[in-house]
Amino acid sequence: MSQLRRILVDAFETEVALRRVFLWLPAAAGAGVVSYMAADREPSLWLLVPLTAAFAGLAFLARGRRLAFFLLCGLCAFFAGDLSAAWRSARVAAPIIDRTTIGVVEGFIEQMDFRRAGARFVLRVHAIEGLAAAATPYRVRLSIHRAPPFEAGAYVRLKARLLPPAHASLPGGYDFAKDAWFARIGGVGNALGRIETAAPPAPPGLALRTMMALDRGRNALARRIDQIVGGDAGAIAAAMVTGKRDLLSDAAKDVIREAGIFHIITISGVQMTLVAAIFFVGFRRLLALSPTLALRYPIKKWSAALAMAGAVFYDVATGSRVGTERALFMTLIMLGAVLLDRQALTMRNLAFAALIVILTEPESIMGASFQLSFAAVAALVAVYEARMAAAAADREDGLILRARAVEGERLRLFWRACKNLLARGPGGLLFATFCATAATASFMAYNFHELSPYVLIGNPLTLTVIEVFAVPGALIGTLLYPLGLDAWVWRYVGLGIDGIMWAAAEIGRLPGATLHLPAFAPWSIIFLTLAMLCSVLWRTAVFRAMALPLAVIGVWGALCGPSFDMAVAPNGEAAAFRGQDGRLAVIASRPSLFASEQWLRADADGRPAREAVKKDACDKVGCVGYLADGRSLSLVFDKAAFAEDCGRADIIVTPLFAPAGCAAGLVIDRDELKETGAITLLFTASGVARRAARTPDEDRPWSPAPRRKWGPSSRPFAASRPTRAASSDLDPSSVARAAGEAPGSVEDEDGDASPLE
Known part of the structure; x- marks a missing residue:
């Protein structure tokens, strides 16, 4: 026991000497953000501020006791992350549409994303007909089926159908409403009829004008690239250069996703790093042409400063998403280290970048972009640090061996040289790719329910x-674009993309190209994240070994994820059920392909969403389906259908208010769904196991608690079917009065429930 304690103490001392404990501060701050997002109620800023300050003060007082100092710093970082998320939520607070609204909307088009057919745009709202100023959303996101003749910067007036941002279609699934809250989008929907341009009541501010001008420039360049290259290669080239991804077809997205290279259409950290490197090297070579500057002035630092400015401009010009922001912060810290004569590529720089993102946009930690980006870079930096340590050891061993100069050890020198050559060549690239893939695998599987085994080929x-x-x-094409001499550059880029699309299609045809995985237990990703952090942040083998039990627990949680036989959308207008063939089928009044895809992915079903929709099971008043155990399911859209369906169906789902006398065994209506949000049901021998997207007392800015009414808050689920009431006992007039009107759908096929970029 004493020997084990000594080993642990020695390992801890080594980690402290290498300053690795500091790297866990961003992890602690991130844990605070996660706790904020998972809370049922909004935490009080008046409590978080003194808690953060108190732990900071205690850490200062305990700085002489190392272990206590580290623990108090971790608690301070935890509450600082919680405070950052709460303060961010308070700063972006803006009204949200609470019901379907049709009216005239006017405002500035802030961002326009053109598609092959139609467009989607973000409107900075000035006024909405029928809504008071205090209830008017800050932004709305609208779709239109025809591409308009104007772009960002236009002040428009249009009639629109607005709906609340969609909540999660599945417990634990992607919640668009949460992302919309932090993006200050208070409604989504469709433009109806003609869109007219008008004179604005007041000119936009400088920041808004700049943002709209950049969006116009990105769209112009994206159209230019797409027209020259053509097809999906042109759409990918436009996405890689400008960040505009809406021109890409669904078929092309499927090809690159199955090959594990979906990140090719994003402005990734690799691109940001390369852009900064080109600026840095280019400016340094240019300044070195002058002997006076090269010999008398610090042109390396000048080049670093100019490269920092170029990297910032590149980030802003390409849309500034989380992945590029992480890369920008990391790049700025690295170039800043050059200015200060410090080592550039270290895990500490990545930790600083993570802290900046968590403090400025804490909600991004819950997104796949943040998780994949930081996990991949952390793995690559860990590999780099290990290589540097190994190279230093090899140099020391090599000196010893050359000093001995004995015949039997020349073979060892030769083998070490071959090994180093392989590590710095293709072998090193494959090993780094493997490490980055391993670090991101758990996040890929958790967020997208799939893995690509051939990613070592695709990456x-x-x-x-x-x-x-x-x-x-x-870079070259953008510089030549104003002169009209850029066409040959985009054709050159298109050649490379054509080659990778061919390779991606071939990879996608290989057996097992995509492994579809069911939903994880929500807590499993916590242990998998800790396992990844232990493997990349610690330097000693003893502490790195902690990753093994954590990974085992996480994998066990992934294998024990929740399953379901039936899922109901939060608005009650769609449902999925497991049929006789064991696969999910979807019935809906207006099928939401996004919700259908969420259900299929959580069930490890790789079918396209359209194939799961049973259109022949529906008519104007409702849909009918039969579960694997023979129970009948009725999805009711018209209040007149209750008189019949309440007497014959085993399960009723409806966006209306179901009558109190409905004799179905399970009734899931509008009143129930307001309390629970989306729900899933698992039918077992002992009854019905239910999971809800909302907790009973949940009240968050993006998911406010429903208004309470007299009587029981919700209708309890029955484990077995009660005695039926004859259908003739139901008074059609009372049924009609109880049903009321259906709420509007919060999702549509235009993708208004799709993730924000």
């Missing part, structure tokens, strides 16, 4: 295209 191809074609082409 090197992607990096080749980005390094050889995309980034140099983007």
Whole structure:
């Protein structure tokens, strides 16, 4: 026991000497953000501020006692993360549409995303007909089926159908309403009829004008690239250069996703790093042409400063998403280290970048972009640090061996040289790709319910295209674009993309190209994240070994994830059920492909969402389906259908208010769904196991508690079917009065429930 204690103490001392404990501060702050997002109620800023200050003061007082100091710093970081998320939520607070609203909307088009057919745009709202100023959303996101002749910056007036942002279609699933809250989007919907331009009541501010001008420039460049290259290759090239991804077809998205290279259409950290490197090297070579500057002035630092400015401009010009922001912060810290004569590429720089993102946009920690981006870079930096340590050891051993100069050890020198050559060549690239893939695998599986085994083939191809074609082409083409001499550059970029699309299609045809995985237990990702952090942040083998039990617990949680036989959308207008063939089928009045995809992915079903929709099971008043155990399911859209369906169906789902006398065994109506949100049901021998997206007392800014009414808050689920009431006993007039009107759908096929970029 004493020997084990000594080993642990020695390992801890080594970690402290290497300053690795500091790297856990962003993890503690991130845990605070996660606790904020998972809370049922909004935490009080008046409590979080003194708690954060108190633990900071206690840590200062306990700085002489190392272990206590570290623990108090961790608690301070935890509450600082919680405070950052609460303060961010309070800063972005804006009204949200609470019901379907049809009226005239006017405002500035802030961002326009053109599609092959139609467009989707974000409107900075000035006024909405029928809504008071205090109830008017700050922004709304609208879709239109025809591409308009104007772009960002236009002040428009249009009639629109607005709906509340969609809540999660599945307990634990993606919640668009939460992302919309932090993006200050208070409604989504469709433009109806003609859109008219008008004179604004007041000119926009400088920041808004700049943002709209950049969006117009991005769209112009994206159209230029797409027209020259053509097809899906042109859409990918436009996405890689400008960040505009809506031109890409669904078929092309499926191809690159199955090959594990979906990140090719994003402005990734690799591109940001390459852009900064090109600026840095280019400016340094240019300044070195002058002997006076090269010999008398610190042109390396000047080049770093100019590269920092170029990286900031590149981030702003390409849309500034979380992945590029992380890369920008990391790049700025690295170049700042050059200005201060410090080592640039370290895990500490990544920790600073993570802290900046958590403090400025804490909600991004819950998104796949943040998780994948930081996990991949952390793994790559860990590999780099290990290589540097190994190289230092090899140099020391090599000196000893050359000093001995004995015949039997020359073979060892030769083998070490071959090993180093392989590590710095293709073998090193594959090993780094493997480590980055392993670090991101749990987040890929948790967020997207799929893995791509051939990513070790796809990622090197992607990096080749980005390094050889995309980034140099983007910089040269953008410089030549104002002169009209850029066409040959985009054709050059298109050649590389054509090659990688061919390779991606071939990879996608390989057996097992995509592994579909069911939903994880929600807590499993916590242990998998801790396992990943232990493997990349610690330097000693003793502490790195902690990753093994954590990973085992996380994998066990992934294998024990929740299953379901039936899922109901939060608005009650769609449902999925497991049929006789064991697969999910979807019935709906207006099928939401996004919700259908969420249900299928959580069930490890790789079918396209359209294939799961049973259109022949529906008519104007409702839909009918039969579960695997023979129970009948009725989805009721018309209040007149209750008189019949309440007497014959085993399960009724409706967006209306169901009559109190409905004799179905399970009734899930509008009143129930306001309390629970989306629900899933698992039918077992002992009864019905239910999971709800909302907790009973949940009240958050993006998910406010429903208004309470007299009587029981919800209708309890019955484990077995009660005695039926004859259908003739139901008074049609009372049924009609109880049903009321259906709420509007919060999702549509235009993708208004799709994740925010």
